[in-house]
Amino acid sequence: MRSIRWRLMLTYCAVTLLSTAALSTVLLRAVERSYVDERLQVLQAHATLIKSNLSAAAGLETPDVEFACLCRRLSQCLRTRVVLSALDGRRIVDTAQEATGSGSEQQPCAPERFQCRTCHGAALGPSQLHVTVPVEVGEEAYLLTVSSPRTGLEQIMARIHAATAMALLVALGLIGLISLSLSSGITAPLVRMSRMARRMAEGDLDQQVEVAGNDEVADLAASFNNMAERIRQAMNALAEEKGKLETVLAQMADGIIVTDTRGRIGVVNPAGERLLGIPAGSMLGQQVYGPTFNPDLQRAVTRALAGKTVEEEVRLHHPQPMVLGVHASPFRDAEGLTQGAIVLVQDRTEMRRAVKLQREFIANASHELRTPVASLQATVDTLVDGAKDDPEARDRFLETLSRETVRLSSLLTNLLDLSRLEASGPVKKNLVDLAGAWQDVLALASPLLATRELDIQADIPEGLAVPADYTQLIQVLANLLDNAIKHTPDGGEIRVAAFREGDRVCIRVADTGAGIPEAEQARVFERFYRVDKARSRALGGTGLGLAIAREVVEAHGGTIAVESAPGKGSAFLVALPATFSGDPEPA
Known part of the structure; x- marks a missing residue:
């Protein structure tokens, strides 16, 4: 050029x-x-x-x-x-x-x-x-x-021609220099504006063209500077909005995927990467129809690009089993033409798991309630049919009525406790003296202990205290002791110890019972789960004691674990924070 x-x-x-x-x-x-x-x-x-x-x-x-x-x-x-x-x-x-x-x-x-x-x-x-x-x-x-x-x-004409030619050459030289100077004065601002435009195209918007005078070139330079300033402001505003959008997308728990009309992915947020298990670098610019993506997700995008809104669940098996809720819809321009698809991906794994657990809980609760109610009904029917006239049979059936009533009451109490724990807000903590709390637990368990021959030893230092809700802590200790009593044969031992370990206060309840197989240990804290169902029911267990203990401990910010081996007994270890997470409330 x-x-x-x-x-x-x-x-x-x-x-x-x-x-x-x-x-x-x-x-x-x-x-x-x-x-x-x-x-x-x-x-x-x-x-x-x-x-x-x-x-x-x-x-x-x-x-x-x-x-x-x-x-x-x-x-x-x-x-x-x-x-x-x-x-x-x-x-x-x-x-x-x-x-x-x-x-x-x-x-x-x-x-x-x-x-x-x-x-x-x-x-x-x-x-x-x-x-x-x-x-x-x-x-x-x-x-x-x-x-x-x-x-x-x-x-004479030859001399005039020679003089004229010489004068013309001199004039051309002078005119050339003058015109070069004039044209340079005109084009220099244009060159600077051209360089400025190139730098602006490369992202450097802090540019200004300085041109003296008030001619057309100066007006053009002023207009160019004004345009550059407006572009700079627009780019800053755009960068700010983009930063906000990126922050929102990064903070969203739900995944966002945006594709063009051909299914190429243009935007994916960190949640989308995590839920799909695919790095953003492997998705951006790639078509959602590739072998990397789930077929159900591909169908949802296809329907969205066809102008339909899709709401369905997708099950993934890699990198881990998950249930994803997919909401795919088209996005259109001002003229109503489809420009691509927006896919919202939600992790519904825990929700589906909760629904499953709820269904199992309802089924288990119904089953657990049906058993004592059926036993009560059968006993009452037997008494009505004439057993009440036989003193020996009557006493036996009345004892059964009493036992099943106690079991039913215990089951209902545990269910109410679980419901209250799930509905309650933050735990109200006070400093609880563990030695005194243990004595209260022993007093509660004394009727049951009177029927058994067990050696119970406690090693709890005087003055050792833990921030906790007193009633809930008593419930945890009582449930752990009740579980140890029921699964330890007569002549066995139960050892209770409390100690400070770092920023935790630990409570350990160990027994010499039958122990728990390793395959069953991960499930002992599930609701209504029993290692030995027949023996547990015979002992009056509801299958909710350890589940309640876990709910209470986790609500306090602690952990609960079990160590056991068949034939060697079991040990339950509770670890609670040794300090308040906030200011202690008055006792």
């Missing part, structure tokens, strides 16, 4: 050259015409002088000879060529031919052309200025032609 500066300079030079050439042509023509007119006037005067001399020589015996001599002398004096011809075409004298020794016959000019003119050709030789006048000598008439060569004119 040719520079504007050079094009302007060449334009200036061309205009100057054409103008100078035209002016030079006019001036040269005027100089030439002036010179010719002056020479013709001189020749006219010479012709008049020779004519008067010839007229004075009338009456000579040999006029032609005398005329020839006279013409030769005057030609030498006037330094002009003189040609004298008769009207019949006979040439009397031609001083130029005699000087060169040429004797060829020449044709004179026609008599009707008695005027001043420039003659070219063989008649008078190369390029001559001449004047032809009639001469009457007595009764004879002649034609007198006086001429001079154009050599002087040609030399």
Whole structure:
């Protein structure tokens, strides 16, 4: 691409050259015409002088000879060529031919052309200025032609041409420098604006073009600077909005995936990466129809691109089993044309697991309630049918009624405890002395302990306290002790220990019961789960004690775990924070 500066300079030079050439042509023509007119006037005067001399020589015996001599002398004096011809075409004298020794016959000019003119050709030789006048000598008439060569004119014109050419070259040089300076003054701001535009295209928006003056280029620079400032503000606003959008997308727990009309992924947030188990680098720019993506997800995107809104669940098996809720819908431009699809991905794994657990809980609770109710119904029916009349049978059935009533009451109490724990807010903690709390637990368990022969030992330092809800902590310790009592045979031991370990207060309840198989240990804290269902029911267990203990401990920010081996007993370890997470509340 040719520079504007050079094009302007060449334009200036061309205009100057054409103008100078035209002016030079006019001036040269005027100089030439002036010179010719002056020479013709001189020749006219010479012709008049020779004519008067010839007229004075009338009456000579040999006029032609005398005329020839006279013409030769005057030609030498006037330094002009003189040609004298008769009207019949006979040439009397031609001083130029005699000087060169040429004797060829020449044709004179026609008599009707008695005027001043420039003659070219063989008649008078190369390029001559001449004047032809009639001469009457007595009764004879002649034609007198006086001429001079154009050599002087040609030399003068050559010098003028050379001077004009030199002047033109100098003028072109000066005009070139001046036009280069002027064009540089015009194009320099344009060059700066061009560089500025390139830098802006590369992202550098902190640019300004400084141009002095108040001409059109300065106006253009001011407009350009104003445009750059507006672009800078728009880009800053866009970057701010983009930052907000990226922050929102990054903080969202739900995954967002945006595709174009061909299914190519253009946007995916961190939650989308996590839920799909695919890095963003492997998704961006790729089509959702590739083998990496779930077929159900592909179908949802296809339907969304077709203009439909899709709501369904997708099950993934890699990198881990998950249930995802997928909401796919098209997004359109201002004209209503579909530009792509937006897919919202929600992790519904825990929700589905909770629903499953709820269903299992309802089924288990119904089953657990049905068993004592059925036993009560059967016992009552038996008594009604006549067993009440047999004292021994009546006492046995009444004992059964009492046992099943206690079991049903315990089950309902545990269910209410679980419901209360799930519905309650933050735990209200106070410093609870563990030694005193343990004594309260022993007092609660004394009726059950009276029926068993167990060795219970406790190692709880005096003054060891833990921030907790007193009633809930008592419930945890009571449930752990109740579980140990029920699963430890007579003659067995139960060891309770409490100690400080780092920022935790630990409570350990160990028994010498039958133990728990390793495969069952992960499930002992599930609701209604029993390792030995028949034995647990026989002992009056509800299957909720350990589940309640876990709910309470986790609500306090602690953990509960089990260590066990078949035939070697079990040990439950509770770890609670040793300090308040906030200010303690008054007891």
